[in-house]
Amino acid sequence: MSVGIRHDDLRRRNRAMVIAAVRHAGQPSRTEIAATTSLSHSTISAISSDLIVEGILTESKPSEAGSLKRGRPQVGLSLNPEAAAVMTVVLSLNFLSVAVIDYAGQVISEEQRRLDTLTMARESLIGECTAIVRRRLDDPDLDVRSIARIALAIQGITDTRSRAMLWSPITPHTDIAFADILEDAFGIPATMENDCNMMAVALRWRDPQRYRDDFIAILLSHGIGMGLVLKGELFTGTHSSGGEFGHMIHRPNGALCRCGRRGCVEAYAGNYAIWRNARQLGEDAEPVADVSDADMRALATAARERDGPEREAYRKAGEALGYGLGSLFALIDPAPVAMVGVSAAAFDLIEPALREAIVQTAGGQHSKSISFDTEPNELPLIREGCAMRALTFVDQEIFAPGAQARSGPGGKNVA
Amino acid sequence: MSVGIRHDDLRRRNRAMVIAAVRHAGQPSRTEIAATTSLSHSTISAISSDLIVEGILTESKPSEAGSLKRGRPQVGLSLNPEAAAVMTVVLSLNFLSVAVIDYAGQVISEEQRRLDTLTMARESLIGECTAIVRRRLDDPDLDVRSIARIALAIQGITDTRSRAMLWSPITPHTDIAFADILEDAFGIPATMENDCNMMAVALRWRDPQRYRDDFIAILLSHGIGMGLVLKGELFTGTHSSGGEFGHMIHRPNGALCRCGRRGCVEAYAGNYAIWRNARQLGEDAEPVADVSDADMRALATAARERDGPEREAYRKAGEALGYGLGSLFALIDPAPVAMVGVSAAAFDLIEPALREAIVQTAGGQHSKSISFDTEPNELPLIREGCAMRALTFVDQEIFAPGAQARSGPGGKNVA
DNA sequence: CTCTATTTTTTCGAGCCTCGAAAAAATACT
């Protein structure tokens, strides 16, 4: 049962709204904020004056150089970089990276590290994560107290409450409650996010025009992942991070998937599957642990040069992705798609079969209007998404506390 | 960009909250409402006093007979049946039914009619619908002015804005803007809803324990439809009613579907598909227009009696549904399922193959914990859902106007 | 250089809304 709105929630919500408006617009004037929020000038004036006194916003005097308008010039409001800071931790296959970001979104410091995630012991993996965070926190240039939030992204399935990794392809270990581990170790609120969801969040910030209320981000990498935004909110499963597009069934009893089952989309479109088909190893061949980006690029080059097993492998990948997308479109209707990851660079090889497959499905009627974008490098996206995730948490939960906690089903998820 | 909250929205939202609390609880006292909404007694007292003066609520004196408690007895609040009325129109294959329902949810009058929807001209179909509504409105016992809303449900795809039928299996005609047609004809606000969505809405009202925040209603009838509730809200596509579970792809290039494509789940699990397989007509056989309920029951009886093509047909249906559900669960995680429609009565024949298939999918890990309920008769559910849909519209848009209009993404969809 | 038009921002009183505390109301128990 939804809960009533109390009088004091009003100010909190509108505070959050003003902060969000500044984060979105960059340097809006009070008048612009009043327009986007449709609150009165008086209210915006009162709230922003509070926020400036509290050190959350700052006035940045002469906003535009070419302001030839008459009248009192607008005063730009911007986020005070020193209001807080957040930390992002991205854990992917054999790679760990961490960054400290100020409240305005600028990277203050970072560190990256190679490690052998597939063979590491559970404790070592956790240890590496806490150690790299600790090193950043020990940085003498950094005011530790300003770190308001840690967001950790991992490839794999996380739970809905953003506390734990349930399963991941980068390690044999399962059910690691990273968020609680970091919170206990450093006393800083932490969340654990799914990598593809963070890609979607980042895309929305990068290009709000194209990636507005409904879109799909698909990771074409060793595995196949998806981040989904529907009606302006990040879509998650009921228990887990959800959106396991790669494990929708393409062909019942089909090719062997890394997850142990058969016929998943990933078993045709993941790097290992493309590799397996290109080498003509057969659909029952055990998936290899990893294929280097260089090897995948070589495969793509070979496929472009001649009509051989490599080209056929990409065709099969396209077919699986196309039928998968078709089924997805049957459920949610067609939406713009971003293809991210190494194999997105080979999307020219994938697209023909993909489109051909989509035409055979319920989404087919709009096949031509479905547009694909490609972005070969997923790591920067994941980092950005994590950063925005952590920063909007600070916006909402720390600088406008209580505003969302009491709200009903309408807690904004992404923005 | 989300919009700020104004001061006067407060009262509107809390009014809506109180009305919703009464509709859910039946005869709650002011104190109970204060508890569920977590608003103060003073506020509830003020709001309910307003609502009583306006004739929306009534006090129903001695609520429980066995109230042996000390102290001032609670006064039950209930919806005033005369506050308004709504009309539901359900259009299904060869059948049209309409009902008038008072504000408290009781059916006041109804009418049903057989007609040949598959062969009717576009104008006749529309004409029959407006005529049956007009006959009800002309009923001398009825105060026409009290009709505040019409909700029309149809089997098929409707648009997100609840204005038009885009495509339906019950008629060859497409893109009929029923909502606008009824509004223009009678000057009463109308919406056009998808039948399976209304089933889901009704299930939630019937059994809020089981069908709470996340569940799936699947219609096993001539076609296969789905109504999906996720995180407490009815799920719809970005443009259409969405959730076209029946047209997810089960086998690329597989059996011929009624929609003209190949390999859809429906092409294995719809009545016509079960019929086709039981008669061993081959997967390319043109789907028959209709199979009577009696024929389907005979098929099920035959399948239970001996291991022949009938049993195999149900097995194939179960397999298709199982893989489809598996793919769905990969996206949204497992949730309780209600099987509705004629073939739900044959669920004993479907379930084994269905569960076997689910085990092969990403949802398989929780296979045993997934529970299925069956309900062979879909029409009463659709009617109930429509009624609740229309009534909650009146609650929100007429008796607490403006409350939702200004809200951000958090407009409650079902409750 | 002064004055005016224009635009942005702040100030101030009015009107609501919710809340807590206390009062009033209505019953069961002694």
Next chain:
DNA sequence: AGTATTTTTTCGAGGCTCGAAAAAATAGAG
């Protein structure tokens, strides 16, 4: 009849947003 208990209403306090008016800050005209 009096007391304890529970529900509901009343009333003043405090907060919030709004509109109107004032103040502030600039460009252009003369």
